[in-house]
Amino acid sequence: MTRLVDLPTQEHMLPGNRACAGCSLGIGLRSILKALDGKAVMTVPASCLTVIGGMYPTSSVTVPWLNVAFPGCAAAAAGLAAGLRATGRDREMTVLAMAGDGGTADIGIQALSGAAERNDDFIYVCYDNEAYMNTGTQRSGLTPAGARTTTTMLGKRENPKDMCRIMEAHGIPYVASTSAVFPDDVYDKLARARTLRGLRYVHMNTPCPSGWSFEPRDSVTVGQLAVDTGLVVLFEVEGGVFRLTGRSKTLAKRGKRPPVADYLATQGRFKGMSPEAATEIQRWVDGRWAEYLRRDAAGATT
Ligand SMILES: Cc1ncc(C[n+]2csc(CCOP(=O)(O)OP(=O)(O)O)c2C)c(N)n1
Numbered sequence: 001m002t003r004l005v006d007l008p009t010q011e012h013m014l015p016g017n018r019a020c021a022g023c024s025l026g027i028g029l030r031s032i033l034k035a036l037d038g039k040a041v042m043t044v045p046a047s048c049l050t051v052i053g054g055m056y057p058t059s060s061v062t063v064p065w066l067n068v069a070f071p072g073c074a075a076a077a078a079g080l081a082a083g084l085r086a087t088g089r090d091r092e093m094t095v096l097a098m099a100g101d102g103g104t105a106d107i108g109i110q111a112l113s114g115a116a117e118r119n120d121d122f123i124y125v126c127y128d129n130e131a132y133m134n135t136g137t138q139r140s141g142l143t144p145a146g147a148r149t150t151t152t153m154l155g156k157r158e159n160p161k162d163m164c165r166i167m168e169a170h171g172i173p174y175v176a177s178t179s180a181v182f183p184d185d186v187y188d189k190l191a192r193a194r195t196l197r198g199l200r201y202v203h204m205n206t207p208c209p210s211g212w213s214f215e216p217r218d219s220v221t222v223g224q225l226a227v228d229t230g231l232v233v234l235f236e237v238e239g240g241v242f243r244l245t246g247r248s249k250t251l252a253k254r255g256k257r258p259p260v261a262d263y264l265a266t267q268g269r270f271k272g273m274s275p276e277a278a279t280e281i282q283r284w285v286d287g288r289w290a291e292y293l294r295r296d297a298a299g300a301t302t
């Protein structure tokens with residue numbers, strides 16, 4: 001694993017952007033662009049990311065970037081990849097489609113699924129801040145159970161979709177789960193994905209102080225606690241072989257995780273949740289964690 005101090009020093013994000021104070025999205029994007037060596041062209045639908053990349057006439061990135069319609073991130077990336085191939089430039093740069101959880105798991109899933117079925121040649125990163133944040137925190141298909149949003153005033157009832165499983169079911173060459181607050185893990189996964197061809201999917205948990213209600217200075221600790229409790233798991237699946245990575249691998253060896261209640265207590269969006277609801281989430285996390293351990297041990301394809 002690449003150590004933090006060994007990440008390339010060249011920056012492809014400029015100092016300063018228009019995201020909220022403490023937003024972890026900038027940390028994640030910075031690591032992603034380092035891994036791609038700045039040789040990328042991006043497609044991005046309406047989202048908080050648009051705010052970082054391009055509120056005309058300013059931008060915080062040095063790579064070419066297309067703002068596209070909300071459902072069309074993967075479709076636009078497929079077109080770009082085809083164009084680069086047709087002009088013999090597909091080895092020169094990576095096509096990077098990057099969308100939020102709403103733009104991926106809800107409105108963009110049709111274009112993404114089609115591109116995965118065709119195994120179109122681009123990297124897709126879903127940055128998951130667990131709601132429609134740019135429009136004021138409405139629930140998405142990836143909002144966790146119990147979280148209060150402006151459309152789930154009493155807490156969401158359903159668990160989030162498992163996007164990585166959905167993407168794995170398409171049989172694509174690479175699927176990974178990471179967190180924006182672990183730049184080394186993000187970097188390694190994008191660097192690996194860059195070497196492969198076809199559709200590569202990376203899911204990046206992205207703590208959001210404004211929508212989750214915590215202090216901007218706590219983004220990294222909140223994101224780390226999500227991983228330590230097992231709510232967010234760092235892993236990759238390449239050629240059907242599953243393996244835990246980074247902090248999740250360490251946790252698996254240690255065999256002990258802090259309770260999910262520790263994580264829930266860090267954020268205003270879970271305030272007022274009943275102990276029974278918290279126990280239910282713990283049970284859900286424990287079940288998934290056991291499955292991840294089993295798959296890691298087996299290097300399994302199922
Ligand atoms: C077709 C369409 N519907 C709705 C919108 C309004 N809209 C813009 S950004 C956004 C939320 C995006 O949520 P997500 O993809 O999770 O990204 P985030 O804002 O959380 O970063 C919505 C609903 C739109 N631009 N286009």
Ligand code: SF4
Pocket residue numbers: 018019020021022023024025048129133134207208209210211
């Ligand atoms: S709403 Fe959340 S994800 Fe969007 S810019 Fe602010 S902190 Fe970042």
Ligand SMILES: [Mg+2]
Pocket residue numbers: 100101102128129130131132133140
């Ligand atoms: Mg979102």
